Amino acid sequence: MDLAFSCDLACSGCTHYSNYGNKGHVSFDIGEKWLRAWAGRLTPGTFSMLGGEPMFNPDLLSYLRLAYELWPESERVLISNGLNHARHPKLFETLATTHTRLDVSFHSYKDIQYLDQFNQSLVEIERQRQRLGFMLGYRPSEFTFYRTYQGEGASMRPYAQNDPLTSWTVCLGKQCMTLHRGCLWKCPPLAFLELAAARFGLDKVKEWQPYLAYQPLAPSASDAELDAFLRREEESCCAMCPTRYEYQEHGLVSRLAKRMA
Numbered sequence: 077m078d079l080a081f082s083c084d085l086a087c088s089g090c091t092h093y094s095n096y097g098n099k100g101h102v103s104f105d106i107g108e109k110w111l112r113a114w115a116g117r118l119t120p121g122t123f124s125m126l127g128g129e130p131m132f133n134p135d136l137l138s139y140l141r142l143a144y145e146l147w148p149e150s151e152r153v154l155i156s157n158g159l160n161h162a163r164h165p166k167l168f169e170t171l172a173t174t175h176t177r178l179d180v181s182f183h184s185y186k187d188i189q190y191l192d193q194f195n196q197s198l199v200e201i202e203r204q205r206q207r208l209g210f211m212l213g214y215r216p217s218e219f220t221f222y223r224t225y226q227g228e229g230a231s232m233r234p235y236a237q238n239d240p241l242t243s244w245t246v247c248l249g250k251q252c253m254t255l256h257r258g259c260l261w262k263c264p265p266l267a268f269l270e271l272a273a274a275r276f277g278l279d280k281v282k283e284w285q286p287y288l289a290y291q292p293l294a295p296s297a298s299d300a301e302l303d304a305f306l307r308r309e310e311e312s313c314c315a316m317c318p319t320r321y322e323y324q325e326h327g328l329v330s331r332l333a334k335r336m337a
């Protein structure tokens with residue numbers, strides 16, 4: 077579940093489109109209803125709270141506590157770029173008491189201003205881990221970034237190679253079922269496509285129509301519909317994505333750097 081749609085980094089090819097300056101977050105009074113609606117029917121093996129940058133959600137700690145209450149046996153992970161932990165003074169204690177793992181993603185070996193802030197943040201995070209003993213993971217994504225569309229911004233287009241099985245087979249995000257607007261979506265690139273579409277007028281672009289028409293699963297779905305949703309592998313919408321995994325330069329454009337300039 078994306079707790080916030082905005083991010084202070086701008087990684088080219090972000091599968092949540094947060095590099096395009098998306099705004100906003102899911103307030104806890106709304107997100108709690110979404111989560112409780114599904115908690116009676118689903119127990120995820122892993123529940124990830126991410127974004128965008130989840131630290132930009134002022135209700136973050138409430139989400140950590142709720143996820144622990146709903147799914148104490150599940151692996152629960154907060155995935156963050158690690159730069160904004162100071163926004164939540166009780167973050168580290170809450171990670172420890174809710175047994176939530178913090179996974180810190182890493183995005184550039186080249187952006188000096190980013191590296192400078194990242195290193196300072198990581199030192200503080202590790203210091204707190206040694207003090208409190210919460211679980212800490214590390215996600216280097218400089219070389220494993222999976223790009224799901226071609227072009228940039230208004231000129232972005234789906235791959236549309238008409239081979240959804242191969243696209244799904246090579247997909248790095250096929251485990252990433254997403255809770256968004258109260259519904260279950262197959263993956264982040266489909267769930268958040270509407271945000272990029274709104275920003276760049278993609279709803280008027282013919283090539284995007286089949287993917288913008290994707291229908292997520294609503295909480296009113298029957299058990300049979302939920303079961304079919306969970307079992308579904310490739311489907312026509314997967315034609316949106318590439319049929320070959322290609323190394324892509326991560327292309328981080330640091331908003332941090334712009335802000336500091």
Ligand code: SF4
Pocket residue numbers: 083084085086087090091092093094095127128129157181183
């Ligand atoms: S850190 Fe980069 S990949 Fe992660 S949400 Fe922000 S822009 Fe996307």
Ligand code: SF4
Pocket residue numbers: 224243244247248249250262263264265266313314315316317
């Ligand atoms: S649409 Fe299919 S292939 Fe593309 S990211 Fe989602 S699950 Fe993967």
